[in-house]
Amino acid sequence: MSAKPPTTTKDQLPLDQEAATMLADRGGATLSTSSRAGPRYDPGGRISLNADDSDDDDSGNETCDPAMRPTLATRLRAAIVRFFHEIGFLNMVKAPFDVRILLVQHFSRVFAFGTSTLIMTLYFNALGFPKTVTGLLETGALMGDLVISFVLSMFADTVGRRRIIRLSCLLMCASGVVFALSDNVYVLLVTCILGIVSPSGSEVGPFRAIEESTIAHLTPVSSRADVYSWYALIGRFGMALGTMFCGTLVQALQEKYEWSNIRAYKFAFIFYALMAFIMFIGSFMLSDECELELVRQRKIRNQEREAESVENSITERQEESNESVELLVDNTEEPEELSRRADDLENEQPKKRRGIREYLPKLTVDALKTLAILVPLIFLDSFGGGLAGNGWIAFYFKDRFGVKEGTLGRMFFFANLIAMGSALVSAAIARHIGLVQTMLVAHVPSSIALGLIPSAATFGLGRVLFFIRAGTHMMDQAPRQAFISSIVSKDERTNIMAIVSVVRTLSNSAGPTITGTFAGQGRIWISFVLAMSVKLMYDFGVMSFFLRRGVVRARS
Template sequence: MIVPGIKQITWLYHEFGLSSLYDTGKDAWLIIFTRCLRMFAYGTNSLIIALFFNILKFSDFQIGLFMTLTLLGDVALSFFLTLVADKIGRRRILLAGAFLMVLSGATFALAENFYILLVAAVVGVISATGSEIGPFRAVEESTISHLTTPSTRSDVLAWYVTTAAIGTSIGTEVCGQLVQLLQSLGGWTLLDAYHTVFWIYSLTGAINMGLILLMSEKCEQHVQKTEEHYVLLETDSESEDEQMIPGGKSNQDDNLRSYKNTPRKAGVFAHISPESRGVMYKMCALFAMDSLGGGMSPWSLINYYLDLKFHVSSSTLGTIASVAFFISAMSTLFASPLARRIGLINTMVFTHLPASIATSLLPAPPTLAPTVGLLFFRSALANMDQAPRAAFVAAVVRPEERTAVMGVNSMLRTLAQSLGPSITGLLAGGNRFWLAFVVAGILKASYDGFLWQWSLKIKLHQYEK
């Protein structure tokens, strides 16, 4: 006898990727949980950091410059760490990043000087915009791609994105309510409350250090370092199933001798095959356009804009952001089922484009309620492209090159994003804050159009069995 409802429950279990998540194992669960906690910490930052700088009497230009320089510091740190992650060890890189979170959070909890805070943010890991920073994401997405198969990857990455949004949602709500609670206590100033939030950020980094130590050796990518490996990377542009090497082993020996005797240009990307490099350059150009728009309209600056325009309390801002992130978390659950039906690129473009248009329209409403409505609509769609995007990147490059390619891609996205806050800061200083959202939406919508056009020429999963 079949228990009533068991068929529907089983369908939901498979449809929303829980079966894929369970089958992938403990390491994937730990990666997803550590990211959820990290985004909880970033969520607390996104609500208060611009307000924290404002209460310290930093100018709008200084706030924008701070965020830009912080992101540039993240570019350098992430670029170096992701390129060497597979050699040093992915878990060690994640552990080092979590330790830098601890140091940066403690510095922000203790200091108020602009230059001390700037050094802590540039050298360490502090989320000045509320978005993902540091070497974490590229290494984690590469590790998840390594632990999964093409059939389960999109499901697991969808939960990776969903739980991150849940963490951010909880972080912003806890931050808003905590700041209000501490202010209501005798002897607590608003600045004291903000310092307490940064202690929470530091504590979260310490917890993540412990969780990373529980990850197993399965997370590591053991790349074969023989000369023959690089011969195949450089001389064989098609997969083994598509083209057999004539002449057998003797031909491979000839290729090896030719490879050794051929002068090669050393470079930062020399260890990435020409095929992957070509794809990487195009992806970086497209994703940089989207990231520049994102850098001009992060949640930290949206909160600041709402505070300036509508004079909203910290608790109300926290609730608005928390609901928005919760909506985002729920919507990303549907990204993987949608991608299975209409494809990775279609899911990316047709969910991201309406969100881009909503970004451009944010300054239009004259009152708070419709503005919040636009924010909620934007949040429902804006992050549905993240899991398909990571799965897309994993599907178009060689498995042993994913960490490096994802790291370079992340670095250039962050570099483009780092320009955004300064542009927005300049516009805000000239009483044209609203224009930043219009330009951001146009950039993000243009990215969608170019991505759609390029996707028609790309082949997926050609390097996987």
């Protein structure tokens, strides 16, 4: 007689078991799981997630009853559950409400960035600015974002993450309004420096560092890579829709309503400002859980300190009042002196001064060592990306092959869809081969395809190379962010992410000026080849510092 197995509630089941139990209940079967993966079905009708378990001879299920076998629908439902688990969809759905709000915010932001990325270089060219001036304006936008991102991100955990997000949304909204109303080069330069606008298709502003750090402390380690993958996936989908929407809108305004290029571009920037304002409204849905625990603890300590100060002040006043009454009875002091002492006591207030050092981050020695390795590598990768940003890629195809904005928008849309698919499977690949290996496998072919785009003799061949680049470009994003978040502590995560973001923007900002100079000389192909070379150096650095030093199976 076999012992009865212990009862397990659904809340105690792992993700695979919980999902399979739900579907098994619907199909009239019971769950059987073990540590190995792969769906199978026992003769007794049990659904198992194991592919290679053998039947238990002692279980009494040696004979197979055909009536008890699971139906095709049950098998299909189990396969669907397995698929959604592999792509991380179940972990994303089970994420906290704040994480889902951040994903919606991320989608809205990159949708707006997609509109500015497609037309910003074309807008400056339509205004008659020299290509070198266009490069300087885009460099100014990235350099201004460097300062703004650094300052706002470093103070986010102490001032409040939600406050920084709202302020950044307002800066983004103001940038779109100025771009829509002015075509003066100096006004646009100031707006590029002080505002938030993306000229290259990359993330700008403090949003990404704050969101990634918040997601990291709201999600468990076991599901963090999956959430990051969907974060990147949703971002690419928003970028895809933004570029296609902008290209279609601009071409329709030009062809159907006979608007000029400049007028159509300005209308797109109005939409950019509108999306930023919608993000500002949506940020009020975030709860206190988004704030770092240190912020909540500091708020509690401040409230306790203020209550204690008030209580001490009341006690001191009562004691002084009792002393004054005794002095009046003894008639040892004059009334004028007693009045002066009472006024001094009333005007005396507890002094509380908070220096700026309390808001500054404190990094440990281990965090500084991690930065010493990450900063040079991120610098190389982002510098290569700045040399061949999406804005200059769109300019290259339009300048060489005469491609219209609508075609460019659709091309970027499908490229981002391909990037979405690659980002979707990146977490599953990382679970099987490791985070660092996934970064290398994806990044090397992406760099090579980018460098070969100028060698294409036709627009069709160039578009194929661009799609190959898009298909592998995003596969290393989620594993890289999960890897970085896994090697730093929770209290330092936002600061590390902010520094990495600043380094990324700093190195990326030098690219447009160099590319603009080469484009003005008719040799823009040099920028693409240089971008490929620098990115391959990044791959060699990752392999040397992380892969060969034993950080092989690091998982988030």
